[in-house]
Amino acid sequence: MANTNLVRILDGNTFVVCEDTGDIEATPTEPTGMFANDTRFLSTWVLTVNGERLNALSYDDLQYYEARFFLVPGTASHYTDAKLSVIRERVVGGSFREQLTVLNHDERPVDLEIRVDAAADFADLFQVKDEILNKKGESYTEAEADRLRLGYRRGNFNRETVITSSEPARFDARGFAYTVRLEPNEQWTSRIDVDTLVLGPGGRPVPMGARVHGTGQISLQQDLQEWLANAPKVNCEWETLARTYRRSLVDLAALRFGPISVPGAIPAAGLPWFMTMFGRDSILTCLQTLPFTPELSRTTLRVLATLQGSRFDDFREEDPGRILHEMRYGETAAFEEQPHSPYYGSVDATPLFVVLLDEYERWSGDAALVRELERECRAALRWIDDYADLAGNGYVWYERRNTETGLDNQCWKDSWDSISYRDGRLPGFPRATCEVQGYAYDAKVRAARLAREFWDDPAYADQLEREAAELKERFNREWWVADGEYYAIALEPDGRQVDSLTSNIGHLLWSGIVTDERAPKIAEHLVGPRLFSGWGVRTLAEGDARYNPIGYHNGTIWPFDNSFIAWGLRRYGFAEEAATIADGIIAASGYFDGRLPEAFGGYQRELTKFPVEYPTACSPQAWSTGTPLLLIRTMLGIEPHEGHLSVEPRLPVGMGRIEVLDIPGRWGRVDAFARGRLELEHHPD
Incomplete structure (x- = not known):
């Protein structure tokens, strides 16, 4: 991977490769995205605020399973003192969890349209590696009141990505959005969960591998501490x-x-x-x-x-x-x-x-x-x-x-x-x-x-x-x-x-x-x-x-x-x-x-x-x-x-x-x- 700014977060056979802003914009043949069990479950994950992309001030891949991205609106070449900052905290532990925090540094209230564009091409890792993406099945999207379901089906091969939010969001076929008003020096936080599902006949989840530890951040920390201590x-x-x-x-x-x-x-x-x-x-x-x-x-x-x-x-x-x-x-x-x-x-x-x-x-x-x-x-x-x-x-x-x-x-x-x-x-x-x-x-x-x-x-x-x-x-x-x-x-x-x-x-x-x-x-x-x-x-x-x-x-x-x-x-x-x-x-x-x-x-x-x-x-x-x-x-x-x-x-x-x-x-x-x-x-x- 030639891009040295790519950030890698992994846990077992689940991993995320993204830009230094936390965004994912995968081409069919580039190994960026969220992968599990040799399938790309997220190929697009792009955050905007009021329609504007964000610029990375810094990022920290704290442990192998987590990273934190510090962002502001605007581009690196035209930076002015930001009145708004954004923190993305991401944990991979069999699934994908992101905590999104937006802080208002202005003296006035601000009205924000916070959006995450999300998509999954369900590319096979071999297809990405061989630079040949030839999907023969059917993709589907179901935007519900409380979740976004992205899916792919080919015969009995069925994979889904399910996205939910702790704060009320408007889900649509291309992602989800929040309308937020922040008072001076106020902050807003939402937790976003992305779950990967392998479905068998009748749509029943099929286990693909046992967890070697729990999926929570505290459990991951404890497991690493025990591993190092032993x-x-x-x-x-x-x-x-x-x-x-x-x-x-x-x-x-x-x-x-x-x-x-x-x-x-x-x-x-x-x-x-x-x-x-x-x-x-x-x-x-x-x-x-x-x-x-x-x-x-x-x-x-x-x-x-x-x-x-x-x-x-x-x-x-x-x-x-x-x-x-x-x-x-x-x-x-x-x-x-x-x-x-x-x-x-x-x-x-x-x-x-x-x-x-x-x-x-x-x-x-x-x-x-x-x-x-x-x-x-x-x-x-x-x-x-x-x-x-x-x-x-x-x-x-x-x-x-x-x-x-x-x-x-x-x-x-x-x-x-x-x-x-x-x-x-x-x-x-x-x-x-x-x-x-x-x-x-x-x-x-x-x-x-x-x-x-x-x-x-x-x-x-x-x-x-x-x-x-x-x-x-x-x-x-x-x-x-x-x-x-x-x-x-x-x-x-x-x-x-x-x-x-x-x-x-x-x-x-x-x-x-x-x-x-x-x-x-x-x-x-x-x-x-x-x-x-x-x-x-x-x-x-x-x-x-x-x-x-x-x-x-x-x-x-x-x-x-x-x-x-x-x-x-x-x-x-x-x-x-x-x-x-x-x-x-x-x-x-x-x-x-x-x-x-x-x-x-x-x-x-x-x-x-x-x-x-x-x-x-x-x-x-x-x-x-x-x-x-x-x-x-x-x-x-x-x-x-x-x-x-x-x-x-x-x-x-x-x-x-x-x-x-x-x-x-x-x-x-x-x-x-x-x-x-x-x-x-x-x-x-």
């Missing part, structure tokens, strides 16, 4: 890190939403396009945040297990045992104009599901959940062996079966040109990417532990360990690019190596599939000049044909990617390299007010002097908010070990003291402390 406290001398940690916790709270099937909350992927459940994104976010917000992992695992694939469906790319990629609730999904109901076109979510289950138990000691999800975990492992091996050679491959709307690339770098040879050529299909083989290896190693310790099946554990060892040996033989001394990003079915140098090799360290003798060379590449910019590790190395510092997956820096790379470096003992990456990413966060974006430019740090944000990056985005938390874990070397928490800190030079208090887990709550080495020339802030 998380570990981070005190440190590096102010940027302290600010970023708090901002991340608040953004994670904002991105929570509650599914119907399981109590609790899971993280939505990101604003504006991905305010819904994503298998890969939700799992990786849970892995990042596990030491700080473990409750997200339990709910995410149970929800994904509930929706695990159970049949063969080419449209949705579903297989038995496969973990979903994305779930949508809008019109295009309801009428199968796109397959996200849910869509299963991801090859990494399934092994990562097993990885998260094991990691969650190591932290929490929740053996009951491991036993509860044994069937789903075994089904995920069968999917790896039976359905993902499209080439019959023991690797995980992908090739889309839905040729109309499915994803070409079904790994985390899912843009069309993200997998390429170093000379820029694109490989054929099916494709196998390197990091997914690492995830599959890790899933088998971890599942072996679960089978031996919780499922009472040592034979299965032995089998999984043999398969993992064979995969590691074969992978290191067939994926190693000898003339570059790194792992290929992908293989073609005939065994040809797709030989570009990418950040994916860092995920291989995290998974443990790299042999000890090759790990030093991988670490050298990750912090070398072709991949490391000074802010972070680029997705594609400088010098490869498709390298572009602002190419979505071809040269940008993704904070989440870097957090797992740093974690992998620590696993193999490269603490200095991990600290270098953590230092760059956290320093970059200071230029984004503590909120790391989805991605930023891969330009050399010495060239730009500040990180350049990718133009359409999601913000906030779940796995970017989780990045500082995983980096803290990595820098302090916090790991569960035989039922206890071990701490082995290696901080960036000059970082100073850091303490993490009340880390939750099977050990209760414990503290971790560390102090970085001093260097007078290093000034992180």
Whole structure:
């Protein structure tokens, strides 16, 4: 979103994007408006006083769920001392509530016509994203004495926006108005409620998701206070890190939403396009945040297990045992104009599901959940062996079966040109990417532990360990690019190596599939000049044909990617390299007010002097908010070990003291402390 004055307010899967005046004037293809469940329930919301638009003096997005706008009549270029001011206080909590206050500063009474123009185009978020608004149903408007009802109906798909006011208003087809007389120094206030309804047969409301807290402002405040109070406290001398940690916790709270099937909350992927459940994104976010917000992992695992694939469906790319990629609730999904109901076109979510289950138990000691999800975990492992091996050679491959709307690339770098040879050529299909083989290896190693310790099946554990060892040996033989001394990003079915140098090799360290003798060379590449910019590790190395510092997956820096790379470096003992990456990413966060974006430019740090944000990056985005938390874990070397928490800190030079208090887990709550080495020339802030 190019307009930097846009204000974002969100709570779960409901969000509002508006101008700095509070007004909404959405074009069919612009992500402004009020959205819930992948549908735009307000596309117009414009306030006028005596027919005149208002000018913003200032606005304050107080919390993620509320904002306040201070306005006066007139335009910014012709401002005179105003005799009238207007305050709009807005709260989003599953619905939309606005308190409108008008103050008369004149010495004389004033007569005012206060009007709000309101409309809803009920655009599907996919239609907005794809810049194609093709509504096939019927819109309707019902202006009643005490409310305005805006609706859209297409078959059984029925959505309504209902607007009511605490003060008497005149409702019409285009909005509502008040006639107000204000005496000198008098003020007038009205509360306006905007409710979103999903209607089933017979016009009965259908629940689309449980609230993780109440909808009132006080309840939202209490919930945020409790969320922050339950998380570990981070005190440190590096102010940027302290600010970023708090901002991340608040953004994670904002991105929570509650599914119907399981109590609790899971993280939505990101604003504006991905305010819904994503298998890969939700799992990786849970892995990042596990030491700080473990409750997200339990709910995410149970929800994904509930929706695990159970049949063969080419449209949705579903297989038995496969973990979903994305779930949508809008019109295009309801009428199968796109397959996200849910869509299963991801090859990494399934092994990562097993990885998260094991990691969650190591932290929490929740053996009951491991036993509860044994069937789903075994089904995920069968999917790896039976359905993902499209080439019959023991690797995980992908090739889309839905040729109309499915994803070409079904790994985390899912843009069309993200997998390429170093000379820029694109490989054929099916494709196998390197990091997914690492995830599959890790899933088998971890599942072996679960089978031996919780499922009472040592034979299965032995089998999984043999398969993992064979995969590691074969992978290191067939994926190693000898003339570059790194792992290929992908293989073609005939065994040809797709030989570009990418950040994916860092995920291989995290998974443990790299042999000890090759790990030093991988670490050298990750912090070398072709991949490391000074802010972070680029997705594609400088010098490869498709390298572009602002190419979505071809040269940008993704904070989440870097957090797992740093974690992998620590696993193999490269603490200095991990600290270098953590230092760059956290320093970059200071230029984004503590909120790391989805991605930023891969330009050399010495060239730009500040990180350049990718133009359409999601913000906030779940796995970017989780990045500082995983980096803290990595820098302090916090790991569960035989039922206890071990701490082995290696901080960036000059970082100073850091303490993490009340880390939750099977050990209760414990503290971790560390102090970085001093260097007078290093000034992180």
